[in-house]
Amino acid sequence: MNMRSDGFKVFLGVLGGMVAIVVFGLLLSYAPELARAPVPTPTPGGVAISRYRTISNATLTDHDNRPMSLGALRGKPTLIAFGYTFCPDVCPLTMADLRRVKRELGEAGDRVNFVFITVDPQRDTPEVIRRYVKAFDPAFIGLTGDEATLKKLIYEFDGLFEKQPPQSGNPNSYIVAHTSFIYLLDAQGQWRMKYSFGTPVEVIARDVQAMLQESARRG
Amino acid sequence: MIKKMLFAAVAGLTLVACAAPATPAQNSAGQSDISIRDAWAHPTMGMVAAHEGHAHGSHGSSDKADAAQSSVNSAAYMVIENKGNAPDKLLSVSGDIADMIQVHQTREKDGMMVMEEIADGLEIPANGNVELRPASYHIMLMGVKRDLKPGDTFKLTLNFQSGKVIPVDVTVREP
Numbered sequence: 532m533n534m535r536s537d538g539f540k541v542f543l544g545v546l547g548g549m550v551a552i553v554v555f556g557l558l559l560s561y562a563p564e565l566a567r568a569p570v571p572t573p574t575p576g577g578v579a580i581s582r583y584r585t586i587s588n589a590t591l592t593d594h595d596n597r598p599m600s601l602g603a604l605r606g607k608p609t610l611i612a613f614g615y616t617f618c619p620d621v622c623p624l625t626m627a628d629l630r631r632v633k634r635e636l637g638e639a640g641d642r643v644n645f646v647f648i649t650v651d652p653q654r655d656t657p658e659v660i661r662r663y664v665k666a667f668d669p670a671f672i673g674l675t676g677d678e679a680t681l682k683k684l685i686y687e688f689d690g691l692f693e694k695q696p697p698q699s700g701n702p703n704s705y706i707v708a709h710t711s712f713i714y715l716l717d718a719q720g721q722w723r724m725k726y727s728f729g730t731p732v733e734v735i736a737r738d739v740q741a742m743l744q745e746s747a748r749r750g
Numbered sequence: 751m752i753k754k755m756l757f758a759a760v761a762g763l764t765l766v767a768c769a770a771p772a773t774p775a776q777n778s779a780g781q782s783d784i785s786i787r788d789a790w791a792h793p794t795m796g797m798v799a800a801h802e803g804h805a806h807g808s809h810g811s812s813d814k815a816d817a818a819q820s821s822v823n824s825a826a827y828m829v830i831e832n833k834g835n836a837p838d839k840l841l842s843v844s845g846d847i848a849d850m851i852q853v854h855q856t857r858e859k860d861g862m863m864v865m866e867e868i869a870d871g872l873e874i875p876a877n878g879n880v881e882l883r884p885a886s887y888h889i890m891l892m893g894v895k896r897d898l899k900p901g902d903t904f905k906l907t908l909n910f911q912s913g914k915v916i917p918v919d920v921t922v923r924e925p
Contacts, residue, residue, distance in 0.1 A: 616797070619825035619891065620856050621863050623792045624884045627925045659797075666795030691862060698867055703821070704850070704892060708864035728863070728885055 576726075576734050583721040589684050591648070594661035594673035601684075602720065604672075608742045609644040609716040610735070613685055613692065613709055615651035616663045621711050621728060626667045628732050629713065633668055635736035639743055640670075647673045650692035650709045652681060688714055688722060715739065718746045780836030782912050784874065789828035789906075789920040791891065791898060797822040798897040821849070821893040826906060826920050828889075830872075831879040839871035839911035840880075847904040849893030856885050865890070871911060884925065898922040 588602040610629060614622035626647065633640040647664050649655035652675045655663075660673035675681070685692055690710035697705040715724040715738060723742070726735055832838055843851045853868045863885070872887060874880050882888050889906065898904070902922040909915055 617821065617823055618865070619792065619823040620854070620865060620888050621885050623825075624925050662797050663795070666793075666797065693862065695864065706865050708859060708862040710861055711863045 577715070577724045577730060577738055578726070579724055580722055583717075583723055584687065585719070585721050586687055586716060587684070588720075589676070589680055591674040591676040591680065591684075592657055594657050594664055596657040599672075599674060604644045604646065604716070605720045606718055607642055607644050608718055608739055608746070609646060609720075610739070611646045611648060611688075611714045611716065612711075613648050613650050613688075613690065614711065615649050615707050615709075616655050616659055617651060618707070625711060625713065625728065626664075626671075628730075628735075629671070630667045631732040632735045632739065633670075635732055636739060639740065642743055643739055645671045647671060648681065648684070649673070649675045650681060650685065651694075651707045652676060652678055654703065685710065688712070688725070715742070717742055780876065781834045782832050782836050782838035782874065782876070782910070782914065783834030784838060784908075784910060784912075784914055784916055785831050785833065786908065786916060786918045787829050787831065789826060789918050790923050791826040791904075791920050792824045792925065793900050793902075793922050794822050794824055794894050794898045796897060798894055824848075824891045824894050824898055825854075825884075826889040826891060827882045827884065828918065828920070829879055829881050830874050830908075832874045832876060835876050836912075837876045838874045838914070840874060840908055841871045841911055842909045843889050843906055844909065845891075845904065845906040847895060847898075847906070848891035849895070851906070852890050852892070853887070854890040855887050874910075900924055 586601060588600050590598050590600045593599040610632065612622075612625045612629060614625060616622070629645050629647075633643070633645060636643065645668065647660070649660060655675055657673075657675060660675060664671040664673035676684075682692065688710075690712065692707055692709035695706045695708055697703070711728050713726040713730070713735060714722060715726070715735070717723050724738055830840065840853060843853060845851055853872050854865050855868055856863055856865045858864075867890075868887070872880060880887065900923050903919050904922075906918045906920055907915060908918060
């Protein structure tokens with residue numbers, strides 16, 4: 532009797548489970564939006580670079596038309612964004628984000644380098660770059676160089692850029708496709724983090740803040 | 751007999767099912783009903799004044815002469831809403847704020863951000879809207895003619911496939 536009762540319970544349980552699966556499946560098939568709904572949008576954040584990479588000490592030209600080696604940036608955490616001034620959409624937003632990171636950091640922002648590196652050395656002369664970066668913040672640094680040096684440099688960040696053929700008759704209206712991350716280097720010149728376009732500035736500021744504290748501990 | 755009737759019923763239903771979606775589109779004298787909101791554009795941050803200087807050759811250095819090759823650009827964003835029961839298409843945008851105005855899309859291609867003109871028009875669905883926003887659809891302003899400071903406004907005119915011509919006031923602001 533007991534045995535039979537147990538067997539019956541198991542049978543009922545299995546039957547119940549099967550019915551539940553069928554009902555759930557029917558629900559899903561009748562309400563396809565239910566099936567798609569539960570995928571949450573991930574909060575974008577920074578990506579840690581698993582093996583810190585020391586970025587090479589390339590010599591570029593700064594916004595005052597003076598040679599500047601990337602090694603000169605060491606001693607402070609550095610945020611780097613590649614872009615070009617002709618770019619009307621993603622680049623000014625990235626630059627505006629850098630400015631908001633600096634505002635978020637307050638006084639600590641003075642202990643950080645904010646660097647724009649052009650992917651369009653042909654049109655972005657030092658003078659154009661100076662006007663551009665200073666419009667966002669007087670402390671921002673703008674850099675250019677010859678195309679080969681810049682391509683090698685962005686490649687060190689697993690990135691690339693590629694000049695596109697001009698769409699209109701004007702040969703100077705070309706677009707430059709490029710990877711658009713913000714990179715964070717520590718005071719030793721090691722690449723530590725990358726942030727995809729649209730990462731909340733608070734996330735970036737928090738990482739920079741932590742890096743500043745780390746530098747302070749090292750003395 | 752019953753089988754035949756069933757077959758006929760199924761065939762009839764299938765016909766109805768197939769025809770149904772097409773009927774409203776064929777019969778409707780539908781119209782788009784376009785409105786625009788939240789139009790804004792990036793500032794140009796003193797870049798235009800600098801560019802003018804080059805163009806007039808008021809400064810002699812070769813660096814500045816080179817810079818005249820470039821142009822100062824901006825982008826405008828907005829929400830285009832269609833309350834009508836027919837879709838429409840944004841075909842072109844005009845205005846005297848820039849030398850060239852195009853509808854563009856930024857998208858990711860081979861891991862890079864790339865911008866392309868939407869040459870065959872941007873579809874605005876019936877009873878729907880399209881948001882022009884950063885890193886997506888935008889109106890590219892190439893060769894901006896005067897410096898755009900936060901708080902400034904300028905006019906654009908949106909030309910739709912339906913023949914509608916819609917003026918828009920765009921406010922310059924920081925993103």
